[in-house]
Amino acid sequence: MPTGRLRWFASRVWDSGHVGEDNTWAAPTAADAIDAEVRVPGSKSITNRAFVLAALSAGKTLVREPLDSRDARLMLSALDVLGAASTATTDGVLLEPMTGGTGEVRVALGNAGTVARFTPPLATLGSRTVHFDGDPAIRRRPVAPLLHALRALGADIDDGGRGAAPFTVRGHGGLDGGRVDLDSSASSQFLSALLLSAPAFTRGVTVRLKGEAPSEPHIAMTLDMLRRFGAEPERDGPEFHVPPATLALDTYTVEPDLSSAAPFVVAPLLAGGRVRVSGWPAETTQPGDWLRDLVRELGGEAVLDAEGLTVTGGGTVPGADLDLHAVGELTPVIAALLCFAEGPSEIRGVAHLRGHETDRLAALATELSALGGDVTETDDGLRIRPAPLHGGTFHTYDDHRLVMAGAVLGLRIADVVVENPATVGKTYPEFVADWERVLHQG
Known part of the structure; x- marks a missing residue:
């Protein structure tokens, strides 16, 4: 670190x-x-979304007034493993764009749902073999719909049929993206995970929800933050589309939680x-x-x-x-x-x-x-x-x-x-x- x-x-x-x-x-x-x-x-939700979008950006991003907590630390550590270095400033964290890399690495999830859901799509963008695991509690938290959707988009994932941690993502230099159906009824984070990384997919992503996702405000938060970083997400009822885009934002300030x-x-x-x-x-x-x-x-x-x-x-x-x-x-x-x-x-x-x-x-x-x-x-x-x-x-x-x-x-x-x-x-x-x-x- x-x-x-x-x-x-x-x-x-x-x-x-x-x-x-x-x-x-x-x-x-x-x-x-x-x-x-x-x-x-x-806000934890805003902090970790901002960290992910900063890692996907073309230049450095200063995330001001972020949450400092176990979940935020786990997210920064995960991004560091995936090639996005960060350093402290007087009022926040300066993140570097995510770089390529090879070899085998491990991401510690703790019991952080945002880390367990938001970082696997990022792992598909590089050429590392990334092993994900965490606290015993994270192994009971659902992630199968996200892993299934990523496979449908071309990701190479091995979860031993568990649909939960531990699992491994083998990156092959990027993800094609495209259209996919997603059951996000257990967590809106499944949808947010795909949308946040979509600008870096070759064809972006079009997600059609099966069933109703909980926490509409968190979905709105994801769409709003994508726009602030330069993406152009669209929504038509249960269908979401995020085209490929170059993200960039010099400074982002996190709201209180x-x-x-x-x-x-x-x-x-x-x-x-x-x-x-x-x-x-x-x-x-x-x-x-x-x-x-x-x-x-x-x-x-x-x-x-x-x-x-x-x-x-x-x-x-x-x-x-x-x-x-x-x-x-x-x-x-x-x-x-x-x-x-x-x-x-x-x-x-x-x-x-x-x-x-x-x-x-x-x-x-x-x-x-x-x-x-x-x-x-x-x-x-x-x-x-x-x-x-x-x-x-x-x-x-x-x-x-x-x-x-x-x-x-x-x-x-x-x-x-x-x-x-x-x-x-x-x-x-x-x-x-x-x-x-x-x-x-x-």
Whole structure:
């Protein structure tokens, strides 16, 4: 790994707050109404897309204010293996265009879905034999539809019939591309992976979706970022076309991660008071922007101005019936919030969450119920009924979003102990310390 990047990471180590020696965290309770301001780090989704597009560009690209987290580090390391070197700057990362190469190399996936999905198409562009593997959890995460589509486009891939990691991509100097059908119902990242690399395919790519892809905002994000880097993607209903193109962008600035802002946004709804999330963009494709509508639906106020988003709440939450198909990553925090609702609630449209870092629906039903909640799984979501909650250990299953859910529970319940809070470093290394500061500011 380049020494410049190591220096950058060394200055941004994980801030653990008050984490115990047994790797647990006593989530703080809000004794009074909150009055605080916070700025969340850069968006993981945007950061890793920007890194990929920069690696495919004709010249150097400075990615400003990117997220520094385990997933972002894994992406930079993967790109380095594939020939796109990077160095640190005072405010970001400077990426070099991806170069050719030969021989056998290995890409460490960790448990990063974006790395597991976005980098295999890149491996087809060189002449290396690239072995992909990671944490045990990544071997359970779906990738078969993407590998199948790449094979249909001419890629040489060996996965031993598993349809999951570990797998090997043998590059033969490029990929012809063309037309392909894709089932992206388990993850919109399959579609984004093909579209991001398509400008480098000889014929580009035309993808026809089979079934409905979740998280339309992430698809819109991919298309928007392709345009910013100089590609000309087109969409006609379920069909997407990206022609070959020379990408180039001198500088790209990453927005704050609005999904990681979710616990701070919902905090005033439970504890009362106000929280300002500084830097909230006026226009964005991020799915987390939907939180503004949620706050209003649940009786709070959300005001966006040039300084950011200010959320005000009164400490009570009505029951709600929510289709989160397009914003599934917000489910853990919202499920924790709705455990305190005054009426029954249902979350729908998120069956794809069973293939994330863990089976999030099963994990949430298990852990929320263990603390006294009345939470049951449905085919595509959760049903939540009012019930008195109590303290206890909240297991996180190596899932960063479950750490955030545990923090939300602690706002109203004493003695909530969150297991393995360090796993939140996947997307928000300073979350525990920032959460404690917000509660202590009030």
